[in-house]
Amino acid sequence: MHIEMRNIYKAFGTNQVLAGVDFDLASGEVHALMGENGAGKSTMMNVLTGLHPKDQGSIFIDGTETSFSNPKEAEQNGITFIHQELNIWPDMTVLENLFIGKEIKTSIGLLNTNKMKALAKSQFDRLAVSIPLDKEAGSCSVGEQQMIEIAKALMTDAKVIIMDEPTAALTEREIAKLFEVISSLKKEGVSIVYISHRMEEIFAICDRITVMRDGKTVDTKPIPETNFDEVVKKMVGRELTDRYPKRNPQTGETIFEVKGLTKSGVFRDVSFSVRAGEIVGISGLMGAGRTEIMRAIFGLDSLDSGEIWLNGSKVTIKAPSKAVESGIGFITENRKEEGLILDFSIKENMVLPTLASFAPKGIINEKNQSDFVDMLIKRLTVKTESAETAVGNLSGGNQQKVVIAKWVGIGPKVLILDEPTRGVDVGAKREIYELMNELTSRGVAIIMVSSELPEVLGMSDRILVIHEGKITGELPMGQATQEKIMTLATGGQ
Numbered sequence: 158m159h160i161e162m163r164n165i166y167k168a169f170g171t172n173q174v175l176a177g178v179d180f181d182l183a184s185g186e187v188h189a190l191m192g193e194n195g196a197g198k199s200t201m202m203n204v205l206t207g208l209h210p211k212d213q214g215s216i217f218i219d220g221t222e223t224s225f226s227n228p229k230e231a232e233q234n235g236i237t238f239i240h241q242e243l244n245i246w247p248d249m250t251v252l253e254n255l256f257i258g259k260e261i262k263t264s265i266g267l268l269n270t271n272k273m274k275a276l277a278k279s280q281f282d283r284l285a286v287s288i289p290l291d292k293e294a295g296s297c298s299v300g301e302q303q304m305i306e307i308a309k310a311l312m313t314d315a316k317v318i319i320m321d322e323p324t325a326a327l328t329e330r331e332i333a334k335l336f337e338v339i340s341s342l343k344k345e346g347v348s349i350v351y352i353s354h355r356m357e358e359i360f361a362i363c364d365r366i367t368v369m370r371d372g373k374t375v376d377t378k379p380i381p382e383t384n385f386d387e388v389v390k391k392m393v394g395r396e397l398t399d400r401y402p403k404r405n406p407q408t409g410e411t412i413f414e415v416k417g418l419t420k421s422g423v424f425r426d427v428s429f430s431v432r433a434g435e436i437v438g439i440s441g442l443m444g445a446g447r448t449e450i451m452r453a454i455f456g457l458d459s460l461d462s463g464e465i466w467l468n469g470s471k472v473t474i475k476a477p478s479k480a481v482e483s484g485i486g487f488i489t490e491n492r493k494e495e496g497l498i499l500d501f502s503i504k505e506n507m508v509l510p511t512l513a514s515f516a517p518k519g520i521i522n523e524k525n526q527s528d529f530v531d532m533l534i535k536r537l538t539v540k541t542e543s544a545e546t547a548v549g550n551l552s553g554g555n556q557q558k559v560v561i562a563k564w565v566g567i568g569p570k571v572l573i574l575d576e577p578t579r580g581v582d583v584g585a586k587r588e589i590y591e592l593m594n595e596l597t598s599r600g601v602a603i604i605m606v607s608s609e610l611p612e613v614l615g616m617s618d619r620i621l622v623i624h625e626g627k628i629t630g631e632l633p634m635g636q637a638t639q640e641k642i643m644t645l646a647t648g649g650q
C-alpha cells in the first residue's frame with residue numbers, strides 16, 4: 158500500500174498543530190517519524206486514520222484520494238495504529254482485550270473461546286510473549302500491555318502498521334523480538350510507520366526518516382544518507398552537544414535507607430541506602446520487580462516485612478499521602494494510571510501534591526500558584542498554549558514533563574523516578590537531566606529506575622541491579638558498563 162499525505166493542516170482551537178505536512182509511505186518500507194514533543198507526529202497519524210478530521214490537504218492511498226471517517230474504517234482498509242497511550246481495558250482479561258469488538262463466534266452465535274485462544278497463542282508465540290490469556294489486563298506491567306497491543310495489531314492483517322513509541326516500555330530482548338517481527342512484516346510487503354525518540358532504533362531498522370518540526374515536514378531522507386547529528390539538528394533547529402550533562406556529585410549523609418524489604422513472590426530482602434545529593438540508578442529487566450519495590454516504598458502496595466528509614470528515623474508508610482508528608486516524591490512509569498488526571502488542566506495537575514502549601518489558611522493564593530506553574534512550564538519547556546489546557550490534550554512527552562513538574566513542586570527530600578524520560582525528546586531529556594542535577598545540588602536524594610542503559614550509565618553515581626526481586630549487584634560510577642549491568646540483570650555473576 159502506498160500512502161501520500163499532502164499539505165495537511167489541522168488546528169485544535171487556535172493551536173495550529175499541523176501546518177502543511179507532507180508524508181509519503183512506500184509499500185514494504187519502515188519509515189521513521191521523528192520530531193520534538195508536540196511536533197505533531199501522533200496528530201498526523203490520527204488524521205490519517207480518521208480520528209481527527211483534517212482542515213485542509215489531501216490523502217492518497219494507492220493513487221486514490223481517500224478520507225476515513227474513523228479509525229475502525231481505516232483498520233478495515235488495512236491501516237492499524239498502535240497508540241502511544243495504550244488502550245488497554247484494565248478490568249478485562251488479556252484475551253478479551255485482544256478480541257474486543259472482533260470477537261469470534263461459533264455458528265450458533267456463542268463466543269468461540271478456543272479459536273480465539275489458539276489465535277492469540279500463535280501471535281504471542283510469534284512475539285515470544287508468555288502472558289497468561291486469562292490474566293486481568295490491568296494487572297499486567299506496562300511492557301506486557303504494550304506487547305498485548307502489538308499482538309492485537311498483528312491480528313488485523315494490516316497492510317500498514319503505525320507504531321507510536323512501541324518500545325518505550327520493552328526490554329532489550331522484547332525489542333529484539335519486535336524488530337524480527339518488523340523485518341518479517343516488511344518482507345510480506347507491510348509498511349510500518351515507526352515513531353520513536355530512540356535514535357539507535359531508528360538507525361537500526363528504518364529505511365527512511367521524516368523529521369517534523371512545529372507541524373511541518375522538515376525533511377525526508379533515506380537512512381543511509383543521514384546521521385544522528387543531522388537528525389537532531391533538524392528536530393530541534395540547532396546543534397545539541399552531549400546528551401548527558403556533566404555531574405559533579407556532592408554527596409552528604411545517608412538520608413534514605415531501606416532494610417530487608419520483602420513482599421512474598423515479588424521481591425525479597427532488598428536493602429540499600431541513598432545519600433543526600435546522590436543519584437542511585439536502578440537497573441534490571443522488565444518484570445524484575447523494580448517498580449514493585451518503589452511502589453511499596455511509596456505506600457502504594459503493602460510490604461510483608463522490612464524497614465524504611467528517613468533522616469535516621471524509622472518511618473511507617475502505609476499510604477502515598479504519608480510518603481508525600483515525609484518528603485518522598487514518586488514519578489511513576491505509568492502516567493495514565495497513576496501520574497496524571499487527564500481531564501484536569503496542567504495547572505491543576507501540577508499543584509495537586511502541593512495544594513496545601515498554597516493554602517496556608519485554607520485560602521488558595523491564586524497568584525503564587527500561577528507564578529509557580531508558569532515557572533515550571535517554562536523550566537521544563539512544556540509545549541502548550543496555556544496552563545489551563547487539559548493534560549489529556551498534550552502530546553505524550555509533554556504529559557511526562559507535567560508529571561515531573563508536579564513532584565518537583567513538593568520540594569521532596571527523596572525523589573523516586575521510574576522511567577523519567579520515557580517518550581521524551583532529546584532536547585527535553587537533557588532538560589530533565591539538568592533538573593535532576595539541580596535537585597541533587599540542593600541535597601535531594603534521587604532514586605532513578607530506568608530501562609535505558611545509556612541513561613543509567615550517563616546519570617547515576619551508583620547503580621543497583623535487580624534480578625528476580627533481588628539486588629544482584631552494585632556498581633559505582635566508573636566501574637559500570639552495559640555488559641556488567643546486563644550480566645547482573647540476567648542473573649549472571
Ligand SMILES: Nc1ncnc2c1ncn2[C@@H]1O[C@H](COP(=O)(O)OP(=O)(O)OP(=O)(O)O)[C@@H](O)[C@H]1O
Pocket residue numbers: 169172174192193194195196197198199200201241540541550551552553554555580582
Ligand atoms: N485532542 C487534542 N486537543 C487539543 N490539542 C491537541 C489534541 N491532540 C494534540 N493536541 C496538541 O497538538 C500538538 C501536537 O501533539 P502531538 O501529540 O501530535 O505531538 P507528538 O509529535 O506526537 O509529540 P510526542 O513526541 O510528545 O508524542 C500538541 O501541542 C498538543 O497539545
Ligand SMILES: [Mg+2]
Pocket residue numbers: 198199200241321552553554
Ligand atoms: Mg505523540
